[in-house]
Amino acid sequence: MSTEPATRRVHGRRRRGRAFAGAFTIVVAVLAAVGLAGAAATVAQGPRVTDVQVDPAAAVAASGSRLIVTTTQSLADVASEQVTVTPATPFAVDTAGRSVGIRFALPLWDDTEYTVVIDDVEPAGGGPASTITETFRTPAAEIELLQRGGAEGDTIFRTDLSGENAQPVFTHPHIEDFRATTTHLVVSVRTDDDRAGLIMTDLDGSDPRELRLPGDGFVSNLQSADRGDVIGYTFSDAELTADSGRESMLFTMSLKDPEAEPTAVTVDGADARIAEWRFVPDTDSILLLSFDGSLLLAGSSGEGATALGTAMAIEGIARGSSEAVVERTDAMVSIDLTDATEAPLVTPDEDPGPVSTVTPLPDGSTIRTAAVLDADGAPTGRTSITLVALDGATRLLTEVPETDAVLQVCVSPSARYASLLIAPDAVVNPYDTYQLPLPERTETRVLELADGAEAVALAGSSISWCQTPPV
Numbered sequence: 065m066s067t068e069p070a071t072r073r074v075h076g077r078r079r080r081g082r083a084f085a086g087a088f089t090i091v092v093a094v095l096a097a098v099g100l101a102g103a104a105a106t107v108a109q110g111p112r113v114t115d116v117q118v119d120p121a122a123a124v125a126a127s128g129s130r131l132i133v134t135t136t137q138s139l140a141d142v143a144s145e146q147v148t149v150t151p152a153t154p155f156a157v158d159t160a161g162r163s164v165g166i167r168f169a170l171p172l173w174d175d176t177e178y179t180v181v182i183d184d185v186e187p188a189g190g191g192p193a194s195t196i197t198e199t200f201r202t203p204a205a206e207i208e209l210l211q212r213g214g215a216e217g218d219t220i221f222r223t224d225l226s227g228e229n230a231q232p233v234f235t236h237p238h239i240e241d242f243r244a245t246t247t248h249l250v251v252s253v254r255t256d257d258d259r260a261g262l263i264m265t266d267l268d269g270s271d272p273r274e275l276r277l278p279g280d281g282f283v284s285n286l287q288s289a290d291r292g293d294v295i296g297y298t299f300s301d302a303e304l305t306a307d308s309g310r311e312s313m314l315f316t317m318s319l320k321d322p323e324a325e326p327t328a329v330t331v332d333g334a335d336a337r338i339a340e341w342r343f344v345p346d347t348d349s350i351l352l353l354s355f356d357g358s359l360l361l362a363g364s365s366g367e368g369a370t371a372l373g374t375a376m377a378i379e380g381i382a383r384g385s386s387e388a389v390v391e392r393t394d395a396m397v398s399i400d401l402t403d404a405t406e407a408p409l410v411t412p413d414e415d416p417g418p419v420s421t422v423t424p425l426p427d428g429s430t431i432r433t434a435a436v437l438d439a440d441g442a443p444t445g446r447t448s449i450t451l452v453a454l455d456g457a458t459r460l461l462t463e464v465p466e467t468d469a470v471l472q473v474c475v476s477p478s479a480r481y482a483s484l485l486i487a488p489d490a491v492v493n494p495y496d497t498y499q500l501p502l503p504e505r506t507e508t509r510v511l512e513l514a515d516g517a518e519a520v521a522l523a524g525s526s527i528s529w530c531q532t533p534p535v
Contacts, residue, residue, distance in 0.1 A: 110194030111135035111162075111185050120202045123172045125246045125477060126290050127346060127384045131166040131180055133196055138162050138188040148181045154384075164196075170384040170426055171477035174205035174225075205476070208233070208244050209508060209524030212496060220249065220269070225510060227520045233269030240500050243288040243295060244528035248319050250275070250295050252283050254499070262286075262297075264322055273322050278315055282499060287532055289343040290383055290477070293319040296329070296350070298338050312337040314352070316364060331362050331369040340378045342531070344386070344401055351388055351401065353378050359390060361401055372404060380531070382424040383477055389424045396422055414458040416450040423473045423482070425513075428454040431482055433470055436463065449473065449484065451513065461516035462509075467491075471506075474530035481519065483527045484509045485534055500533055 115134040123129035141159045147166060149155055154169040166180055182196040204224050212218045218239035223230035234242075238254040244267070251263045260283045262275040277283070281301040288295045296316040301309040313336055315326035330336055335354040342351045348364045353375055362369040379389040379396065386401045389409065396419070399406040409422065409430065416434035423431040429452060436446040445466025451459045461482065464470050469490035474483045487493050487503040495501040506525040511518055525534060 110192040111137045111139060111187060111196075112194065113196055113198070114162075116198055118198075118200050120172075120200050122246065123168060124174050124202045124205065125171060127168065127170050127477075128291060129168050129172070131168075131198065131200070132163055133165075133182070133198060134163045135185070135196070136162070137191075139164060140186040140188050142182060142185060146183045146185070148183075150179045150181075151176065153178075170479070172202050173478050173480045174202055177201045205481075208242070208249065208528040209522055210239060210242060210526040211524045212239065212498075212502060213504065220251065221524065222268070223522065225520050227522050230522075233267070234263075234265055234272075236263070238498070240283070240498055241286050241526060241533050242528075243286050245288045245293050245295070245319065246291070247293060250286065250288065250319070252286050252297070259302075264319055275317065275322055276325055278310070278313075278326055278328070281310070284312070284499065285338075285341065285533060287341070287343060290345055294343070295319065296341070296343065298341070299326075310336075312339070312355070314338045314341055314350075316350075327365055329362070329364070329366045331360055331366045334358055334360060334369065342378055342381050342388070344381060344388075345383050347386075349401070351378060351381065353390075361404075370404060372399060379422045380424050382426045382475075383479070384426045385424065387424060387428065389422050389430065398424070410452060410454060410456050412450070412452045412458040413456045416448050416452075416458070416460075421473060423475060425475060425479050427479075431461070431473055431475070431513075433473055449482070449511075451516075459516070461511055461513070462518070469503075471503075471525075472530065472534040474527060475513075476529045480513060481529075482511045482513055483529055484511065485525055485527070502534065 113133055113135055117132040138161055139159050142157050142164045144157045147157055156167045158165045179199045184193045185196055186193045206222060206224050209221050216235050217237040219232045220234040220242055221230045222233045236253050240252040242249055242251040249265045253261045255261050260281060263272050264275055265272045278299050279301060281299055283297050283299055286297045298312045298314055300311050303309055304311055314329040316329060317324060317326040335356045337355040338352055339355050340353040344351055350362055352360045357374040359372040359375040360369045361372055375390045375392055377391040381388045388399045388401055396409050397406045416432055417437045419432045419434045421433040432450050432452055434448050436444045436448050438444050447464040447470045449461045451461055467489055469487040470484055471487055472485040486507045486509060488505055488507055493503045493505050495503055502525055508522045508524055508527050509518055510520050
């Protein structure tokens with residue numbers, strides 16, 4: 065039989081194979097050329113953005129939020145001088161591989177457009193630089209307020225600063241106090257049989273869970289850390305005698321483990337009874353003032369305590385700051401908690417009168433509540449709320465008439481606003497009979513610190529901006 069047809073088929077397959085191989089080689093070469101051209105174009109253009117991560121809502125609620133920009137190339141270290149944030153706010157910069165991160169040291173202003181410009185962004189291996197510009201907008205502020213004495217009991221409302229969109233999020237027959245973290249509400253209540261309870265919910269009031277307490281007793285001075293979902297409170301046993309029982313002991317716990325037992329904060333050799341205390345922002349430390357007047361800076365469970373002398377009161381610690389304002393026996397001073405150095409409060413250019421409270425701000429300025437005096441130095445009954453800058457420059461924010469009483473001054477996380485808790489018509493506005501008593505009618509006035517303009521006046525107390533209960 066002839067082999068010629070088979071031979072022709074073999075040669076045909078070989079020719080087609082050579083043709084395919086040649087075509088494949090050409091395609092590969094073209095693709096390689098395109099890839100090289102693309103890579104060359106990328107290198108020639110400098111680093112380009114491929115991904116941006118930012119959580120505007122979290123940036124408004126707490127310090128430490130980040131804008132992370134990922135690019136097409138590994139980057140040389142970016143210095144803080146290359147970054148501009150508008151509106152201005154303190155920040156830190158870090159570079160890792162193809163990403164650069166901007167960490168905001170303070171919470172950002174609400175309902176504000178922020179622009180971040182990073183100049184001269186260079187590849188790690190050298191080459192052309194580029195400028196990166198990213199813009200994002202923060203959401204409008206939302207707050208929680210407590211209103212006591214409603215038809216169904218006491219209610220925590222959530223609202224914006226217009227006051228027109230208030231929604232009830234949690235109701236209970238008896239709410240003593242509450243605090244808000246970035247993800248939860250923690251509500252101090254008294255039960256039907258007059259026992260203390262702590263209830264944790266989501267921010268919208270859903271999924272209520274009861275937290276463990278050290279025993280049967282009384283919860284007071286409830287506070288929350290700005291980050292980490294950590295709370296603390298002082299606790300006293302229901303059965304307390306001169307010889308037995310726990311009185312005003314400090315306990316902390318993480319909301320990440322709501323089934324956990326609370327942790328007692330005790331300092332060796334110090335009075336265990338705590339009169340006042342504060343979480344130190346951006347640390348795991350706590351500033352304590354014991355019943356005997358000792359001021360102590362300690363770790364989260366009381367370890368490694370540093371004695372800071374004696375004091376009569378802790379006025380506050382500004383968010384994003386290590387400066388605590390405390391009242392000594394002879395004057396109010398500012399203490400740097402990083403090295404325990406202290407200085408007297410700056411003398412204001414204009415004397416506001418006898419000061420009753422001082423609220424520190426992150427930039428070193430303070431809000432001072434003072435009694436207004438007449439020309440003869442006699443009290444008028446009015447109360448001034450004054451902003452005193454770090455250089456002593458003084459600006460009156462508002463004056464409260466003699467008919468009303470100022471119960472508390474708080475600052476929003478971003479330090480854009482101040483809130484005043486007011487008892488209107490104080491003489492005819494009796495207090496209720498709670499463990500933490502409040503006037504039957506309360507009003508929260510929110511001021512813009514930039515100009516003192518009143519943003520809104522809301523019925524209710526205990527605005528979620530406050531780091532401590534009203535007193």
